[in-house]
Amino acid sequence: MNPDIRVARAQDCPKAGPAISHQPSAISHQPSAVSEQRVTEIIRRHSETMSNRDLSSDLSDSLGEAERRLQAAQLASNVRELTDLIDDAAWFTGPDGNIYTKQDDLDAHRTGYQVLSRVHEEELRILATSDLGVTWFLGVLEGVVGGQPMVARMRYTRTWIRGESGDWKIIAAHAMLLADGGDTDAKAEPGNA
Structure with missing residues (x-):
């Protein structure tokens, strides 16, 4: 292992660089793009889906494909693909506990702030x-974040919504650094989505 690469710990993670806004004013308190009516409809459909295991298996397969497309897009910093996979109303909780938007995540890739x-x-x-x-x-x-090499073992929980066309998009995500990643002296923060 390269001696310049260290594993990130949550308490060592600096705030993201200038490409990402941390201003509280960036958080909107407007009603969510996912309305109460939409949530009710999703719950109703969920009940129907749970009774159809074949459909559920197909949906799991298609969501797994979307997740792997996301991983490939992150690795390539493919902003066009990330744009397609992340809903415009999406919010992310980063490993530093801050809230980020879709635009924050895209900017981290577009500017080279985060390169995996x-x-x-x-x-x-x-x-x-x-x-x-x-x-x-x-x-x-593994990669470079804010000019600093990083290796981090991560747990991501991503919530996806499926549009009428059948395409999956991330609507919310949470990232967490795990302490069992190896060397614990890293000073870098992984991306959000």
Whole structure:
């Protein structure tokens, strides 16, 4: 292992660089793009889906494909693909506890603030219904964040919504650094989505 690369710990993570806004005013208190009526409809469809295991399996497969497209887009910093995979109303909780938007995440890739050289999936769990899904990713990310090398073992929980066209998009995500990632002296923060 390269001696300049260290594993990130939550308490060592600096705030993201200038490409990402941390201003409280960036958080909107407007009603969510996912309305109460939409949530009710999703729950109704969820009940129907749970009774159809074949459909559920197909949905899990398609959500798994979307998750792996996301991993590939992160690795390539493919902003166009990330734009397609992340809903415009999406919010992310980063490993530093701050809240980020879709634009924050795209800017981190577009500006080169975050450049990944490896995404190693150790485990992926999937729950999918007709309109809503959750993925739980466990794995190791390696790259450069804010000019600093980093290796971090991460757990991501991503909530996805499925549009009328059948495409999955992230609507919310949470990232967590895991302490069992190896060397614990890193000073870098992995991305959000």
